[in-house]
Amino acid sequence: MKGQKSVYVCSECDWQSPKWLGRCPQCGNWNTFTEETFAWKKGNSAASSDAASRVRSEKAVLFREMESSDCRRFGTGIGEFDRVLGGGLVAGSVILLAGHPGIGKSTLLMQLCGAVGDSLDIMYVSGEESKGQLALRAERLGVSPEGLYVLTDTSVENIISEYEKCSPDVIIIDSIQTLTSERASSSAGSVTQVRECSAEIMEKAKTDGVSVILVGHVNKEGGIAGPKVLEHMVDAVLYFEGERTQSHRIIRAVKNRYGSTNEIGVFEMTDTGLREVSNPSEMLLAGRPDGVSGSCAVCALEGTRPIVAEIQALVVPSAYPSPRRTADGLDYNRMCLLLAVIEKRLGIRLSSCDVYLNVVGGLQIDEPAVDAAVALAIISSVKDIPVPKNLIVMGEIGLSGEFRAVSSADRRAKEAYRLGFTKIALPARGDDVGRIKINGAEIIPLNSIYNELLLLDTQSKNKEN
Numbered sequence: 001m002k003g004q005k006s007v008y009v010c011s012e013c014d015w016q017s018p019k020w021l022g023r024c025p026q027c028g029n030w031n032t033f034t035e036e037t038f039a040w041k042k043g044n045s046a047a048s049s050d051a052a053s054r055v056r057s058e059k060a061v062l063f064r065e066m067e068s069s070d071c072r073r074f075g076t077g078i079g080e081f082d083r084v085l086g087g088g089l090v091a092g093s094v095i096l097l098a099g100h101p102g103i104g105k106s107t108l109l110m111q112l113c114g115a116v117g118d119s120l121d122i123m124y125v126s127g128e129e130s131k132g133q134l135a136l137r138a139e140r141l142g143v144s145p146e147g148l149y150v151l152t153d154t155s156v157e158n159i160i161s162e163y164e165k166c167s168p169d170v171i172i173i174d175s176i177q178t179l180t181s182e183r184a185s186s187s188a189g190s191v192t193q194v195r196e197c198s199a200e201i202m203e204k205a206k207t208d209g210v211s212v213i214l215v216g217h218v219n220k221e222g223g224i225a226g227p228k229v230l231e232h233m234v235d236a237v238l239y240f241e242g243e244r245t246q247s248h249r250i251i252r253a254v255k256n257r258y259g260s261t262n263e264i265g266v267f268e269m270t271d272t273g274l275r276e277v278s279n280p281s282e283m284l285l286a287g288r289p290d291g292v293s294g295s296c297a298v299c300a301l302e303g304t305r306p307i308v309a310e311i312q313a314l315v316v317p318s319a320y321p322s323p324r325r326t327a328d329g330l331d332y333n334r335m336c337l338l339l340a341v342i343e344k345r346l347g348i349r350l351s352s353c354d355v356y357l358n359v360v361g362g363l364q365i366d367e368p369a370v371d372a373a374v375a376l377a378i379i380s381s382v383k384d385i386p387v388p389k390n391l392i393v394m395g396e397i398g399l400s401g402e403f404r405a406v407s408s409a410d411r412r413a414k415e416a417y418r419l420g421f422t423k424i425a426l427p428a429r430g431d432d433v434g435r436i437k438i439n440g441a442e443i444i445p446l447n448s449i450y451n452e453l454l455l456l457d458t459q460s461k462n463k464e465n
């Protein structure tokens with residue numbers, strides 16, 4: 001068609017090319033190009049004057065005359081959500097909430113409307129569900145907020161005009177991939193549409209100091225569908241995760257301009273919506289098997305909160321020349337390193353074994369303090385000797401098998417004791433390990449990976465007795 005131009009856009013870095021490319025010359029990713037069509041509108045001057053009207057006349061101000069109170073924050077009434085946001089929603093901020101289909105994004109946001117909808121005006125824009133569906137969900141969740149406007153539309157121009165009529169404090173877009181703007185002519189969900197629609201909404205929100213929550217779909221690799229720039233444009237990127245077969249859900253921030261990215265929020269999905277879980281350790285440890293090899297507990301620090309989790313390892317002889325290794329919730333390379341340390345320092349042959357690692361409950365643990373528990377779970381599985389149920393181990397393992405100190409050892413130890421662990425093994429090297437005193441708990445200092453073997457051996461002697 002005349003006046004239409006086809007262009008291929010990289011979804012990772014926005015590189016544009018007149019023809020399809022397998023590999024992006026800018027970011028080097030494969031298969032990231034999608035075709036988009038631009039219609040050249042007549043009277044381009046209209047567009048440029050439009051663009052000119054978008055330019056705000058901001059004035060430079062003296063830093064010392066600036067007020068930080070410009071950054072108003074309000075609690076959402078959902079404690080676990082506030083925790084991830086860094087203490088509440090900031091006026092004028094833009095949050096991107098991403099998650100797999102059916103994980104509960106719309107549920108969380110409807111509950112948010114219920115929690116703050118009486119004190120704030122919220123506009124909920126749904127491009128995916130009908131008003132009837134939304135009403136049904138609200139009923140099931142038991143929410144009937146006073147100041148909630150609902151709009152089921154996908155045109156950004158219309159959304160903005162409705163927004164101007166309602167002038168809400170918070171605007172929720174469910175989801176950004178369903179919106180279309182007249183500025184771009186490609187289909188909804190394409191890189192250009194997502195970029196254009198989010199830019200238009202964000203600009204409005206920043207000028208008026210309105211908070212925006214954008215729901216984002218994830219692609220099959222688990223990243224956010226659409227242009228990579230979206231993640232740079234927003235103030236916070238939150239992931240809503242969980243295992244489909246299990247009821248708990250975790251929110252984590254991968255980016256947050258107004259708070260830490262270490263905090264996680266934990267929920268449980270029930271018939272009546274998401275329930276906050278303020279003591280996740282208990283939930284994660286529920287149903288922990290007794291007397292089975294390959295399971296070891298660890299206390300990880302997620303932001304300010306110590307969380308006790310279970311690491312499971314399964315080591316079996318491999319049927320293939322190159323053994324299979326998987327690490328769910330743990331770093332794959334870290335696992336390989338620990339396998340090598342165990343093989344070299346303890347002389348346990350693992351190179352011909354399949355190794356499967358898992359953090360129970362879909363938790364993701366990034367800190368090295370988990371090394372000790374991973375190693376012990378692997379050794380326990382190889383030797384088929386269970387780790388004592390009341391034992392918890394923490395510590396980073398170095399390449400020569402030495403233990404390195406963990407941060408906040410005392411807080412971790414206390415949380416472990418609270419959950420019934422009476423044998424707490426910690427790196428001997430930590431400054432405060434000698435000072436940790438817990439009545440009723442034995443603190444076991446660990447110097448090297450050899451000490452871990454001993455932890456198991458005592459158990460096997462007990463077994464023989």
Ligand SMILES: Nc1ncnc2c1ncn2[C@@H]1O[C@H](COP(=O)(O)OP(=O)(O)OP(=O)(O)O)[C@@H](O)[C@H]1O
Nearest residue numbers: 099100101102103104105106107108128269270271
């Ligand atoms: N009647 C019900 N009773 C109990 N749980 C329900 C019921 N209806 C839905 N759910 C739960 O809510 C989840 C769907 O939540 P929600 O629609 O908020 O997900 P979503 O992340 O918005 O999905 P999508 O990406 O499709 O929009 C379901 O997976 C299910 O666990």
Ligand SMILES: [Mg+2]
Nearest residue numbers: 105106128174
């Ligand atoms: Mg939804």
Ligand SMILES: [Zn+2]
Nearest residue numbers: 010013024027
């Ligand atoms: Zn690219």
